[in-house]
Amino acid sequence: MSRKVKDNIQLALIWIASAITILSLVLIVGFVLKNGLSHISFDFLFNSYSVSNHENSGILPMIVGTIYIVVLTLLIATPISIFSAIYLNEYARDTRVTRIIRFAIDGLVSVPSIVYGLFGFSLFVTILQPLTNGYSILSGSLTLTIMILPILIKTIEETLKTIPNDLREASYGLGASKVQTIFKVILPTSMSGIISAIILGMGRIISESAPLLLTAGMVYYMPEGIFSSSRTLTTHLYYLASEGVNDAAKSQAYATATILIILIVLLNLLTKWVAKRINKKVGKS
Numbered sequence: 001m002s003r004k005v006k007d008n009i010q011l012a013l014i015w016i017a018s019a020i021t022i023l024s025l026v027l028i029v030g031f032v033l034k035n036g037l038s039h040i041s042f043d044f045l046f047n048s049y050s051v052s053n054h055e056n057s058g059i060l061p062m063i064v065g066t067i068y069i070v071v072l073t074l075l076i077a078t079p080i081s082i083f084s085a086i087y088l089n090e091y092a093r094d095t096r097v098t099r100i101i102r103f104a105i106d107g108l109v110s111v112p113s114i115v116y117g118l119f120g121f122s123l124f125v126t127i128l129q130p131l132t133n134g135y136s137i138l139s140g141s142l143t144l145t146i147m148i149l150p151i152l153i154k155t156i157e158e159t160l161k162t163i164p165n166d167l168r169e170a171s172y173g174l175g176a177s178k179v180q181t182i183f184k185v186i187l188p189t190s191m192s193g194i195i196s197a198i199i200l201g202m203g204r205i206i207s208e209s210a211p212l213l214l215t216a217g218m219v220y221y222m223p224e225g226i227f228s229s230s231r232t233l234t235t236h237l238y239y240l241a242s243e244g245v246n247d248a249a250k251s252q253a254y255a256t257a258t259i260l261i262i263l264i265v266l267l268n269l270l271t272k273w274v275a276k277r278i279n280k281k282v283g284k285s
Contacts, residue, residue: 155196216231
């Protein structure tokens with residue numbers, strides 16, 4: 001078999017795999033939107049949820065609870081993951097300790113989310129109950145922080161590895177210190193990769209339900225703060241889907257899934273907009 005034939009076969013396989021992936025995404029999103037868009041209304045978006053009256057129920061408390069969880073988790077996890085990745089890539093030597101740390105990070109990525117939920121329940125809901133108020137947004141966010149840290153650290157570290165050493169040497173040659181080089185050269189250059197890691201972590205946060213069932217609770221009232229128990233869109237979707245035979249609940253489940261997709265898209269666009277603003281400020285400075 002000639003090299004050209006092999007190349008054509010490989011190219012065909014790549015196109016087939018890409019088409020299957022894109023088609024699957026389009027079918028899933030299209031199916032959800034088709035069944036959910038018709039059930040979205042002003043009352044659905046801005047009313048509170050009612051167990052006894054599905055027809056006039058809304059998901060505003062769940063939207064607010066989801067935003068609380070996402071923002072608080074990212075506020076805690078992002079700086080920790082960035083500084084951890086900087087240490088591993090810029091300061092840590094290749095020793096047995098660092099190899100163990102990297103092995104632990106790789107292992108934690110594959111741990112099932114329910115295990116993190118059980119850990120969060122034992123630590124944040126039970127042991128640290130006086131500080132977290134038990135089932136609360138804070139407990140859920142802390143649990144999700146521990147869950148997404150390995151993903152963020154690994155992704156950001158790989159991004160930092162792609163920065164050419166020539167940039168570091170040029171910065172040192174101009175008299176910059178290591179800290180100045182990291183914050184003025186390396187981080188701005190790797191901003192796109194860091195934003196991609198944050199978006200990846202954001203998607204993981206929004207899509208999780210098991211850890212939040214065990215830590216944030218299932219209260220469907222409007223949260224008053226991070227110490228309030230709350231139900232996110234995913235846990236609310238789980239609750240609606242578990243009712244099964246109720247047509248109104250099924251319609252609300254599709255509508256909730258549609259809002260979840262729209263919220264993910266909006267948060268991704270907002271994150272990229274913030275990244276562009278940061279890059280412009282860095283470029284001007």
